[in-house]
Amino acid sequence: xxxxxxxxxxxxxxxxxxxxxxxxxxxxxxxxxxVVINDVxxxxxxxxxxxxxxxxxxxxxxxxxxxxxxxxxxLVGRAVEEFGRLDILVTNAGILRDKVxxxxxxxxxxxxxxxxxxxxxxxxxxxAVRMREQGEGGTLILVGSPAGQRGNFGQTNYAxxxxxxxxxxxxxxxxLGRAGITVNAIVPVAATAMTETIPAFAPYIExxxxxxxxxxxxxxxxxxxxxxxxxxLVPFLASEAARSxxxxxxxxxxDKVALWSHPQEISAAYAxxxxxxxxxxxxxxxxxxxxxxxxxxxxxxxxxx
Ligand SMILES: NC(=O)c1ccc[n+]([C@@H]2O[C@H](COP(=O)([O-])OP(=O)(O)OC[C@H]3O[C@@H](n4cnc5c(N)ncnc54)[C@H](O)[C@@H]3O)[C@@H](O)[C@H]2O)c1
Numbered sequence: 001x002x003x004x005x006x007x008x009x010x011x012x013x014x015x016x017x018x019x020x021x022x023x024x025x026x027x028x029x030x031x032x033x034x035v036v037i038n039d040v041x042x043x044x045x046x047x048x049x050x051x052x053x054x055x056x057x058x059x060x061x062x063x064x065x066x067x068x069x070x071x072x073x074x075l076v077g078r079a080v081e082e083f084g085r086l087d088i089l090v091t092n093a094g095i096l097r098d099k100v101x102x103x104x105x106x107x108x109x110x111x112x113x114x115x116x117x118x119x120x121x122x123x124x125x126x127x128a129v130r131m132r133e134q135g136e137g138g139t140l141i142l143v144g145s146p147a148g149q150r151g152n153f154g155q156t157n158y159a160x161x162x163x164x165x166x167x168x169x170x171x172x173x174x175x176l177g178r179a180g181i182t183v184n185a186i187v188p189v190a191a192t193a194m195t196e197t198i199p200a201f202a203p204y205i206e207x208x209x210x211x212x213x214x215x216x217x218x219x220x221x222x223x224x225x226x227x228x229x230x231x232x233l234v235p236f237l238a239s240e241a242a243r244s245x246x247x248x249x250x251x252x253x254x255d256k257v258a259l260w261s262h263p264q265e266i267s268a269a270y271a272x273x274x275x276x277x278x279x280x281x282x283x284x285x286x287x288x289x290x291x292x293x294x295x296x297x298x299x300x301x302x303x304x305x
Contacts, residue, residue: 004239007032010083011238012075014066014123015093017044019192020143022051023227024090024234029057031235034083037061038075038093058083066093066119072126085134088238089127090141091120091165096194098154112157117164124168124183128176137180139238142169144185144249146297149260153296166249170262173247182246184237187260188230189223189253200300217303218254225254233257267291 006028016025017039025035029052037052037059039045045061052059062078064071079086095115097108124140131138147155148162169185176183189195191205191214201224208214208226218224233252236242251258269287271279 002239002241004031004235004241006088006235006238009033009087009238010036010079010085011088011090012036012038012079012086012123012127013090013092014038014075014119016090017041017048019194020188020190020227020230021090021092022048023190023231024092024141025059026052026055026057027228027231027235028088028090028238029059030055031239033088033235033238034058035060036075036079036082038066039063040065040093065115066091066123067114068118069122069126071119072122075123076126076130080130086127086130086138087134087136088139088141089123090143090234091123092143093119094143094194096155096158098158099156100154101156104156109157113161116158116161120165120168124172128172128179128181131181132176132179135179137243138182139242140169140172140176140181140183141234141237142166142183142185144169144187146187146189146251149187149249150297151295169249170247177246180243182237182243184246185249186230186233186237187249187251187258188227188233189251190225190227190230192227200302214254215303216255217301220255222300223251223253223256223258229254266293 011028011033013021013025015021016037025037029035037045037048042063045063049059049061060082062075064074076086093115097112099108120142142165144166145162147159148166151159166185169183172183196205204214204218214225230252249260251260267288
């Protein structure tokens, strides 16, 4: 079994006061990395630092809302100030403002896109500048979502931001490859404040909070578990064992880890000299349109009662 040792490495995890980010920060610290905790909520950020320190790790808190260049500079600056360097960035901070398209306001759209998409862009850019200066490579772990991969009812803003994040991971893996910086999008699924309101999962999350294990159909079938279940992927991707893994979207949750495909052409047809609307109408249904793609996150498959 390869050992995962991040001793001497410094990490920034955005939105790490609670939920998945907190689990990622704990996992990085448990494997030797020093961590800058970030959140908008000062109380949870301070509590996160305390819990990591109590477990024998090293962490400091930087309370700032990610989304701006100033916030990104503060986070990278804090890692350099405290730990002398930056090796790992996890862009995890996020919010939801769900509404169907015709009810979504500009504010709903901007808030989600600013936190997720612009927050990821600004933090990754600041980290890339620092890592390129250091000249020793690095790890960018961006956070996608099944909603970004597939689309999801009521999540115009969120699906757009998360699809954009997966696209940025692919782009940056090319741009930063020569500098030895890997860039991957992870696609987690876990019980957190963000998901406990999903009605189908609510009773199981409630039971889990009372100490009952999640059933196998959730842990395996749905790849749904605790934030800690998702956290193993982060130290792995930051380690020597994962230096050749870049530009990927990797799903994690419950007992499952999965590789997502990237969009690619799956069928093609040709007309000499190009297509007209009429020849498309004639040929499309029986050629490239014969098997149209499905959209959306598949509904959970509950066991027969
Ligand atoms: N829970 C899931 O199943 C799931 C699935 C797919 C993707 N994700 C993604 O994982 C990430 C974490 O989700 P979670 O479920 O742990 O959510 P959460 O709500 O439990 O935690 C998110 C944390 O981010 C903080 N935050 C919000 N806006 C911020 C900002 N501008 N700057 C800094 N911190 C900010 C919040 O205060 C909170 O502590 C998000 O990017 C989310 O979209 C979660």
